[in-house]
Amino acid sequence: MFQKQKYISKPDRKKLAAKLGLKDSQVKIWFQNRRMKWRNSKERELLSSGGCREQTLPTKMNPHPDLSDVGKKSSGEEEAFGRESPRAAFCHSPTERKLLDSVESHLSSPSHSSKHSDFSDSEDEEITVS
DNA sequence: TTGTGTTTTATTGCCTCC
């Protein structure tokens, strides 16, 4: 969900919290910390590529700036989360494990079982929860 | 085993908006 939207709405936050069995304040803090992490990694990326693109980073007023020309060797989110460090990959913290468990239990239901086995074959697949 | 660096979660303070 964070990959889709950096700012979660109140209803979405409540739904997600209920789904994960967390308090919505925890979800709010998680999104807050994620934005900080995302922004920091983005800035590092921009600095290492020699640019200065502070104004284009997402803010509350402009959550979807144009970052299409940044980090061309890898897509932005992948760079920010998937390859940052072994532990920084998605779904390793307790909260993220809960999310993963939720997703897996959903996928392991009969209607999704075949998809689940396909999914397990590729480690680099992104998990999308809507 | 231990020391050190990193990551995650939570708190605090301040600011803005309704």
Next chain:
DNA sequence: GGAGGCAATAAAACACAA
């Protein structure tokens, strides 16, 4: 005044080299 944002920070858990 409450809610939610950001920035700085603390504490605990974790990873990893020596």
